[in-house]
Amino acid sequence: MILDRLDNWQVHAVTHPLFPQAFAWLKLLDASIADGKYPIVGDNLVGSVNRYRTAPYADKQWEAHRLYGDIQVVLAGEELCGHGQLDGLVVTRPYQPEKDVEKYTPPMKPERMIRLTPGLFAVFLPDDAHQPGVQVDGPIDVIKVVVKFRLG
16 A cells, blocks of 8 residues: 655556556646546556445445555545455455455454545555555545556
8 A cells, every 4th residue: 555645646657558648637637527437548547436425434345456446535534444464355346247245244443444535546456455444533525536557
């Protein structure tokens, strides 16, 4: 997992060859962008914009991916995102190849919770179990972008 300021993205450019295109696209966005999927580089780099309400930790499932990594950016609002190992998580929805996601029940206590606010980004790789959309002090509306980058 990587957590940093969007202004520092170039430090992480060597992480993946598509990061320069991903962050160039992210820098163009603001909270007025419509929800939906946005192909950036075919199926290899795809943005997704979603508006939703954060919820308590116990109400949010964990997830992990196999083919893609995530770059997650909150454009408006804020949320907590659990991060931890896949070991010990119980599968609640088996891997769905068409969505590249497997869902898990939340453990009793996450290894760590990160706070995503505008101006920050988090990168999650397949060995990073993560739990997006957790409320900070109470439920609020969030506008979030997730850029999926193909790993292999």
